[in-house]
Amino acid sequence: MDFPKRYKHQEAEPRIRRMWEEEGIYRYDPDSPLPCYSVDTPPPYVSSAHLHVGHAMSYSQAEFIVRYKRMRGYNVFYPMGFDDNGLPTERYVERKYKVDKSKISRREFIDLCLKETRIGARTYRDLWEALGISVDWSLTYSTIDERSRRTAQRSFLELARDGLVERRGEPILWCHRCATAIAQADVETLDVPTRLHDVAFLAGDGRHLVISTTRPELIPACVALYVHPEDGRYASLVGQQVEVPLFDYKVEVRTHRDVDPEFGTGLMMVCTWGDMDDVVKWREHGLDSRPVLDPRGRMNELAGPYAGLPIKKARQQIVEALDGAGLLAGGRPLDHKVGVHDRCKTPVEFNHSPQWFLRVLDFKDELLARGAELVWFPEFMKARYDDWVQGLKWDWCISRQRYYGVPFPVWYCVACDQPWLAPLETLPVDPAVDPVPEGASCACGGTELRPEEDVMDTWMTSSLTPLINARWAYDDEERMGAIYPQSIRVQAYEIIRTWLFYTVVKSHFHTRSLPWEAVMISGWGLDSEGRKMSKSLGNFVEPAPVIERYSADAVRYWAAGATLGSDRRFNEQDVADGKRLLTKLWNATRFVAGHLGHGEGEDPAAGEPTAADRWILSRLAATARAATDAFERYEYSHALQATERFFFSDFCDNYLEMVKERFWKPERFAPGRVAAARSTVRRVLLDVLKLFAPFLPYLTEELYQLVFRRPGEPVSIHVSRWPEWAEGAVDPEAEAAGQLLVELLTAARRWKTAHKVHANFPLERIVVSAGNDRRAAVEAVADDLKAAAHAAEVSLAGGGEVETGVPGVTLALTLAAEPATR
């Protein structure tokens, strides 16, 4: 048999990949009678060029499960998507081409986005393919393609029809850098060292009323001062007007129970809108509005001499002016947690403008119930969902003042400003370029319409991935029935509050169901110090060179080491361990292949099995069961661990040593014994390869093709059947016998080591001493012991002096010759 001495992954992996592609083994078959296992996998942002080994880790982990399910006989529906719309892409294009939306036309900007999108998609696909991710590329979607636009627009129209989407003007979270409204989920908090300034307001009696603020630039936006209603110090001031420092107007002193009398001086400045508290009081008490910031974050004319300044500059100058006027009473540093836009880290402000909202606040209970209905792997990740839903404060703002995204299918009546919604049959539509649909007219009678210019939040589209996959927007009932709700959503934990939550929302409203039956949450790949990988920290490990050096299988091996949902540090040593496993598998198979003969040993029941054969078959069954149980719990790492332990310890260290003699000197054994060795070793090794196949798809495929595949058998190990075991295959008696055999063999090897001879050194005889209760057991393994220890004779008698791991059983050993001394 032509079996290369070494496995060369650089050559093998691309070749095997081509074979998979030609045979189409990962293709979804809509006509298959098999049960469907459908996967909703994250469409990565293609524009960011930020892939590191952590991404390789989480995609691999999900894929272990997919491969397992495929081998269990499921008709797998596994599409990849590319998320190429929305702010991340825009931000990337702005940075790469040094443009922003004020300097370039909408059309040119979108063209750049599309261009980057295509480049990014290619990079991503190359990596997923190299890693051996078994997606069906014919099912690929992108979040800006026609199907996704139609799906997102239809979703919008149906939600609007049902009163779940509405257009309202209110203070909304706003990013000045991106010049757009954003949603609560787009905000993250950062620690920002800042300064708390004590500023004096002037009461009518000339008294200084000192308030503490981190936002002195919002003094011109001040609309009231607040005190606690029972704070005696200020009782006489309530209802009075006080002078705003530096700015020539007055505000009223009011009361609110939220004010903490212990904080600062117990006086609180309320502005047009520095934070959520300001919004609440503004709404509750009908306060005036003094918005001082324009949409780009500059002070407007209400700021008087400071008009035109950006926030930070205005703050600095106003502080100086206060100081100069003797109105700065003090200050101290403060570690402030500031809400920032997650995409650009710009502090979030409030802006009052009309936006589209999807109502979620009224449905918290229903959404929590959906979360409880979903099966979570691991279970503890559900808490993140519950916490997020319970903490929601805003309806979902879905409109963005941006260019590159799915347009709203909306026009406005020029006469009355009411929105006019495009009919379903026109979708997808882009009001910015498409003509107004024929016959469109407003309920007020107006016929002149202007297009909506905003685009949708990117999550409006990606929250529909299960419905995009199911071709919901095309009323494809066959596809819908086959794959929806999907079997599994796979993703990492940081987007539970966004992607997972929003997808649950959409499916709840559109199909009154969950989008999937279960969700599998992966952890993060961290650097060797346990830090998050990032370009700025310089701890970014790109997957491609690691794959090149150690193979994709070895990278996957590393990824499989993280238990479900937990983070894993990246160490090259772990990948090297994976490479070592590949070498060991290669060599073990090479050895076995050399002794299988041709066409022999096909029948697992052939021959006369020895105790060793029965033992390894029982261990195999136990291992397959453990791995299968683990996979059913999505604990891929436990499945690998069980398989690896069996392979190294039971199979290589012991069983192969036990059968060597039957392979080397078959003439000394009954033919049935030799046949049993061949059939058993073939059976066990094939099943071992199958148990490893989800983790090491390339190497196991190569070995399957080299040694095991026969005409009429599956074209690939990855579409072969997962190992099964018969009732009673795990045989306690066979295990006990094997255990005894291993103990005796170990004792014999230890003795040989002590006598400075190698493990295969021939023995003239082994005399086993055992009590009556163990004699029969020893006799049952004597032949295997003789072969494994390379002894000419094994007999039972008294008087052994060599201890074994079995109480009461001792050995006496005699070398067949004097060891050569050197």
Add this chain to the structure above:
RNA sequence: AGGCCCGUAGCUCAGUUGGUUAGAGCGCUACGUUGACAUCGUAGAGGUCAGCGGUUCAAGUCCGCUCGGGCCUACCA
């Protein structure tokens, strides 16, 4: 401030529903091999399972508290 996760050998981590003497890989030391093995085998050193208290015949595992780390959420105007 609240929630979740974590703290086990020098390093990276397993330890299922509580059950002998706490494990693996790597690393380290010694010896021996290399007739599947850019290897392998055998043996060894190395652990107050973060700490304290509780439940129990029995706790790394369950409960409470403390300390330390990470993440999430909410806040100090």
